[in-house]
Amino acid sequence: MMPKLNIPLKLYSEGKVSFYSTDLDYLGELGLAYTKAPVFYNPKMKLNRDVTISLFASLSLKTAADLMAASGVRALRLAAEGNAQEVLANDSSCLSVHIIKMNARLNGLSNIKASCSDARLMAEKLSWEGYRMEYVDLDPFGSPAPYIDSFLRAVKRGGVIGITATDTPPLFGLYPDKLFRFYGVWGKKFFFHKEFGIRTLIYFVVKTAARFDLAARPILSYGREHYVRTFFQLERGASASSDLLKNNIGWIEYLDGDFSVIRGKDLPVRKKGVVGPVWISSISDIDLIRRIRPINEETSNLLAALVREAGGPPLYYLLDDICSAMRTRVPKIDDVILKLRELGYFACRTHLEPLGIKTNASRKELENVVRELTAS
Template identity: 25%
Template sequence: MADDRSEPSGTGHLWMEGKTLVKLRSDQERPTHMPRGPAKRTGPGFLNPAMAPARTRSVLLLADALENDWLVKAEHDVRALDALCATGVRVRRWRTEIMAEHQHRLRITANDLDSVALEQLKEAHERHPPAIAVGHAIEDDRYERVPKGEMHNGLFIMQNDARIALMEAAYQWVDIDPFGSPVNFLDAAIQGLSRKAFLEVTATDTAALTGSSASSQQRRYGAKGIVDSYAHDDAVRVLLGLIATTAARHDRCVEPVLALFDGHHVRVSVKVRRSRDGASNVLDDMGWRVRADNGTYRFVHHPSPDEVERASGPMWIGALWNREIAGRMTEERVVAVCSPSENELKAHREAGLVWTEDDQEYAQRELRRSVRYIAEAADLMSREHTLYHMDDLPNMAGVGQAPKMEALFTALHEAGFSAARVPDIDPFFVTDASFEEVMETTRTLVAAATE
């Protein structure tokens, strides 16, 4: 039914995200190629271009699961739900960009409460369908009652409260991307998952997660923060901690695959598995970050009374990423999966897309940026490491300036350690070198540079 917030059919302008054609509302400005932070919302059906990198990584992760069979056995289907899909750009990208040979295994459900956004999804999907039509029937076998919704060329689209949508069938892949905090959806998301599943959660309430809004952090996440150089990492770990403990309450355990602080939001992706024993062990990976006098920190399960003031938590203190999966998220891979071929671009232009050579170059740069540093940091982020902010090094090492990050990495590598930049808006790096080694290397490099 028409809604007075909707735009007449056929209005708006075309944009391309990944290799998928997207219709933007006519009152939404053409995105720049380097969108940062939350853009101005112009109404229902607004597409936040700053979330494009997160959607790109979602395409890569789902493609990786299908290609490497780490979620379901080869040839088995994956039931994927975007529970708060808005105009459905993510589900349309899954359908358009994941390799043709895996599409028949993907059963995709898109849900949102907003009828205008869903109408936009249907219109865009009809006008710009994926190259391969995927015709799977409504899966009444897995619903206790078939939910109200419609099948649209390989997308089952429904308009429900996400908490109901999540509980209605056992999905193996669930995406939760609300405005603000995801806490209201976590219980339903975990309970609705199949025995072995994958959950991706976005949180834009970074003030609460970092602790810069202490009362919201306490209320929503049951945590206390310290707003210093570790606040971004704390935010990621606080959200992971809540997901892990929520999962444990439902006899499930989690294994993080990717967890990032991406400017104005936190995004975590975890494998979730039903296991009473695993759930019982959740506290092994929960703890606090206690700041040390030398400027770094250590993780403890429980801070002593005199450490509490210097501690943030409780939070996830285990590994943050999966080495193999994150290690495959390279710049070459993202271009291969998500960038259009010459023929695809030609077809898009014929469909009305205005896209210059410069646009194409910027778009590729943006795709590469969405995975930059991930593969190189995958090993360290999946095991014990120490995190440093480059700007803290001079103070810590008692020198006047920081060395160049690349020079520091080369020196640490030559000394037999690992070191890698962390994908974050700030210059962070992780290493397995000791504090003394990092300080000594810093001093040596700074002395050599100032000689």
Template identity: 25%
Template sequence: MLSGRGIRAQSLLSRALFPFFAGLFGRVSSILPFKAAPIMTDKTAPQVREGQATITFPSAEEVFYNPGICFAFSSVAVIRLYVKQLLAKDPTKAGKVNVMEALSASGLRSIRYAKEIPGLDKIVANDISKKAVETIRRNIINNGVEELVQPSHNDASMAMYLKRKPEDRFQIIDLDPYGSPTPFLDAAVQSTVDGGLLCVTCTDMAVLCGNATETCYTKYGAISLKAKSCHEIALRIVIACVESHANRYGRYIEPILSLSIDFYCRIFFRINTSQAMCKRTTSKLGHLYQCNGCETLSFQPLGQLVPNDNNGKNFKYKLVSGPPVNKHCSHCQNTHQVGGPIWIAPIHDQHFVSELLVSLDNHEYQTVERMKGMLTVAELPDVPLYYQQDRLCAMVKTGSGKMTVFRSALLNAGYRVSLSHANKMAIKTDAPAEFIWDMMRVWRKSNSQSDLKPGTTAFALMATTPKHEVSFETHTEANPDSRKLQLKRFQVNPERNWGPKSRASAGNFDDSEKRRQNQGKKRKQDPADPVAMELAEPRVDPKQIKTVKDQL
């Protein structure tokens, strides 16, 4: 693409904890390059300003808020462009652009959308928590957006299912749950209009990045792997999952922007209806093989789409042959792990990303520099994952050279290469693994003389004589624009325990010390709120919330 990364966090307040709250935000605002500081009108009603919204929280209870979210990639920018394009293409949509924020907490997003995105006609800010809805109501009034934002107290899926009839559907649905969005996908893919926009957040990155492969399968229908490119694998697992939900109803998705941001994923999908397009899904999915030794990646598509005529307009669907690897890796003789299926088609709409980048110049967003950095990456659209440069060097037991050295070698050999928004050290290339390992062999031979131990992966890799010519001479395109311009793509964590926050709960407080002490203790389910507990992750008793370990 051109691409990106970002955040969110939860915080809370109670009268007793007011001093801590003030301290926390004082600290955050002093570190961070934008105004996220709370405005205290009185001790019982702390407020937070984000974008053009000013949010008041209850004093005696708490409602989810994550001060980190606005550091991340701004959904306001994406939805603003989407609405602008929609109305330019189809003026009859004017007056019908409605939004469902299904898990709204304080109403912050809905209020920002109302105040910062022209062309919206109605925004439903829904939450299952009574306290959250009271807060939403108050914030709507305080921000003067009663005309546009409507509070709703319902289970998210139920609120969406109630609007499943074609004439009732939403133009835009935003899912920002605790952890995984999967319980809400079935309703969301059915309640979005054709050409509608579905925005999905996942904060269960540990699950998506290979720490709990079985859990990943139960939630997303795919096996995650611990791989250096796990952040892009995570995106591709989520996209495949949303496509699978959509396909059940004759619908298909187009990911227009897929971002792995700090500790979460944020993906924007266009949803359409077409049985013919649904049949193409198998050719967009693939299993992933990762060598247990050298970590070489190979893909096994689930299906194949081949032209059925000379003008390329008609296609037929074919079964594929496989597997794509031998029982033992042809580079180092180790066995493979199998993951997926993951989405192997493009994860961004290049045209949309280019326009988004241009649109950033016309508006002030708190995170604009980072957004530009992410969108300027120009990732190879047809290469699903990436290698990590220092890991390639470690595999052959040699020091890591400059990124431009390896980029030059790949470009000099006629291959394409790009960075990735998801990993600082990523090398994304269409070069075959045979060339990549020859490149590393030649690099090691000229840079390291140490002995290798027989039986190791490095020994096995170096036992093969390189067959390709490899030139490390500096290539003119070795340093990509986003690096030359020193655009910011990644940030240093701005506070301790930066990451997804535990769910809102009365009496919650700065629990980092308790959390540390209680790590690993058994989580309990809460019988008091069966619907929320059934549908939201992680399943924990409010009293135990303090023990929930951040997921990254």
């Protein structure tokens, strides 16, 4: 039998709240990863929560549920910083729920309701009892795919769901079988894999929502370190849902290091190099993002990058990959972007890769620019 570990709690602070969670330093000293914490807290997900709070407050949403709340930090911050009137913090770990209650008291937040249940049961219960929330957060260990059905039901029509996926290996095409099993998308790993993963997640959510006659419009998407994140606004309507699918789903054709987008839900003649289906329109809504008041500089920088990118075409090229294939030095990325713009193309960086370029120029045209800039 495994010996029972007595792992102490530690007082943390994030944003405007203080809260207890597993002492991660102590856990480290025992040689255990943060994922093994009896009460989970990942400080690296602060930006994930900062963006959530910024969006929630800016859209003046009032009710929220984090159905996998762990220490409750997100729920606490939604109440303390997002001005939520009512927050439900649920977790399947009753130890976590005990800590959530303690943390709510510590911060004087009486509008946090804590419950210990399976997240899917709780989501279905909210829907069944007519108690849907204006904002629902889905933040599981690994893939959100098994939870999306029930979580969509818990969102009030007109409300928002924020989805985090940390199963980046399948989403990024490293495990094509799992990518197809979980998301119904054919793919493999390409140089544009991070955006491909975001577009896969969006496709899957839009398709799942369509089964309930719900239109799930992606309003803000990004990727960072080990996760991708998308927020969707949900509207009821069979035709809105059909139109969303018909007009924004497509395929990616990959050939000789270049790619092109095939619009349309119908499967093109299945040939080598065609992957999908994925979401092929903008992954963020520029007008909506402009309405968001970021709560700090890091969030502000991320939102500014997303607005820049949202006007561009899908996916990106990697400058270092191209230069390595051309056996040439890597020119300054800003010079390449400037040159492409001078030639009349759309060009900007992507927040997903330090040397990624989003452009409607072809790979050949990009190579010509690199050749010119590295000639001297």
